[in-house]
Amino acid sequence: MQNLGINVLFEGTTLQRLFEGLMMTAGIAFLSIIIGSFLGVGMGLLRTSKSKVVQFICRFYLEVFRIIPILVWLFIVYFGVTNALDIHLDGEIVAVIVFSLWGAAEMGDIVRGALESLPKHQIESGKAIGLSFWGLYRYVLIPQAVRRMLPGAINLSTRMVKTTSLVVMIGVIDVVKVGQQIIERSVIKVPTASFWVYGLIFILYFIICYPLSTLSKKLEAKWEN
Amino acid sequence: MNKENHQVLLEIKDLHKEYDTRTVLDGIHLRVHKGEVIVVLGPSGCGKSTLLRCLNGLESIQGGDIQFNGESLVGSNVNWQKTRQKIGMVFQNYDLFPHMTVIENILLGPIKVQKREKKEVMEQATQLLERVGLSDRKDSYPRQLSGGQKQRIAIVRALCMNPEIMLFDEVTAALDPEMVREVLDVILGLAKQGMTMMIVTHEMGFAQAVADRILFIDEGKVCEMSEPKEFFTNPKTERAQQFLNIFQF
Numbered sequence A: 001m002q003n004l005g006i007n008v009l010f011e012g013t014t015l016q017r018l019f020e021g022l023m024m025t026a027g028i029a030f031l032s033i034i035i036g037s038f039l040g041v042g043m044g045l046l047r048t049s050k051s052k053v054v055q056f057i058c059r060f061y062l063e064v065f066r067i068i069p070i071l072v073w074l075f076i077v078y079f080g081v082t083n084a085l086d087i088h089l090d091g092e093i094v095a096v097i098v099f100s101l102w103g104a105a106e107m108g109d110i111v112r113g114a115l116e117s118l119p120k121h122q123i124e125s126g127k128a129i130g131l132s133f134w135g136l137y138r139y140v141l142i143p144q145a146v147r148r149m150l151p152g153a154i155n156l157s158t159r160m161v162k163t164t165s166l167v168v169m170i171g172v173i174d175v176v177k178v179g180q181q182i183i184e185r186s187v188i189k190v191p192t193a194s195f196w197v198y199g200l201i202f203i204l205y206f207i208i209c210y211p212l213s214t215l216s217k218k219l220e221a222k223w224e225n
Numbered sequence B: 001m002n003k004e005n006h007q008v009l010l011e012i013k014d015l016h017k018e019y020d021t022r023t024v025l026d027g028i029h030l031r032v033h034k035g036e037v038i039v040v041l042g043p044s045g046c047g048k049s050t051l052l053r054c055l056n057g058l059e060s061i062q063g064g065d066i067q068f069n070g071e072s073l074v075g076s077n078v079n080w081q082k083t084r085q086k087i088g089m090v091f092q093n094y095d096l097f098p099h100m101t102v103i104e105n106i107l108l109g110p111i112k113v114q115k116r117e118k119k120e121v122m123e124q125a126t127q128l129l130e131r132v133g134l135s136d137r138k139d140s141y142p143r144q145l146s147g148g149q150k151q152r153i154a155i156v157r158a159l160c161m162n163p164e165i166m167l168f169d170e171v172t173a174a175l176d177p178e179m180v181r182e183v184l185d186v187i188l189g190l191a192k193q194g195m196t197m198m199i200v201t202h203e204m205g206f207a208q209a210v211a212d213r214i215l216f217i218d219e220g221k222v223c224e225m226s227e228p229k230e231f232f233t234n235p236k237t238e239r240a241q242q243f244l245n246i247f248q249f
């Protein structure tokens, strides 16, 4: 009987392991996006500060994350920082730290762009009704900025989900790593294993990222009216 | 009616304002009495907007003094959040908050800044909306309104804070001609009710109708200050004559 390649997915604990790998990927991405977004809003506010020093530091922080590849950051923190401080951090933790800091830098840039794109009149008419600095941000600027930054933020989130595949390099077993293990084990028996396994992984990534873009479309439509 | 013996609400003494090294306001003196309507006229770029903006702290000043209800508005310890509740300002571009409905726009200041009861503010807002003929637009968003409607809402938003003086900076300049009237009528109504106002406008007929006094500014200086009838029929300075001639078509 001809061995159907797709069966490779249903042997033993294969599906369960892939699912666990997926949860690792999604977990790291999800946590990092949440933490990164909060830090990013703060970063964005700082970047609209009038202080040149604050501006420079924030800008420097962003550029450092843009210039140095994320993979290198993972190594720096996983091997370098833990070594220097003589502590042990699990790869998962390191991944969340690095992705959160990266998310904060990029999200900060998106928030800054959105805040700066708001007309200056909005600030003045907010001030004219006596709003405080925080009131102005809370009721007038941030709600409008959020609407403007949504496409960029969603785009960043899907980029973060995809970039989590780098975490294998610091020993985290994510969905891609699980897939490789399965392929290695079964490739002799099932030559098409890599097609099926990677095919499934493709669909799994789609399943994580698709809701994000649907969400953004929904919100955009809601704010449209 | 002569309001010169009313209490002085706002006093501007020798006001100087510079952008970088350019002097924009050069020693402005003005006393605004309670209930008085001052219309500020002058050629483009003479500093009319800047004057109004200095009065509610949107611009810093480089010299002189501004006193509101006897308290100085100069220096770093001025509580602008408190003062701005008393000095309402409406801008040329009816800057409503686009993400809020009409009523949310109006309630924001009274409820979040002044911490007033929602029910009481709601009643006042409803009355004000009725007065400007827009009580049916409460739940509309700004982009669903015409320019004239937006500007009337912006006036209501400022009025709902119960200000003691209102500043209007060319509030009809961005409007289609047929909408100018509806906004000016609202302001005329306010004048009748005794609201103290400083109005920058290019509508000369309106200026003459609404003003107690005309303040004519040229190159950052008070060039002329007179009753409207006198200013329009018999301007004292040549600059004012030239300015008025532009409108004689």
Ligand SMILES: Nc1ncnc2c1ncn2[C@@H]1O[C@H](COP(=O)(O)OP(=O)(O)OP(=O)(O)O)[C@@H](O)[C@H]1O
Pocket (backbone or CB within 6 Å): B019, B024, B042, B043, B044, B045, B046, B047, B048, B049, B050, B051
């Ligand atoms: N932020 C700014 N920086 C530098 N110069 C400014 C600034 N704002 C205004 N000015 C200058 O100050 C002068 C007065 O400006 P202002 O807006 O008060 O004039 P205006 O009388 O209101 O004119 P208009 O009738 O055109 O509105 C102008 O020459 C203008 O170029």
Ligand SMILES: [Mg+2]
Pocket (backbone or CB within 6 Å): B048, B049, B050, B169, B170
């Ligand atoms: Mg102006």
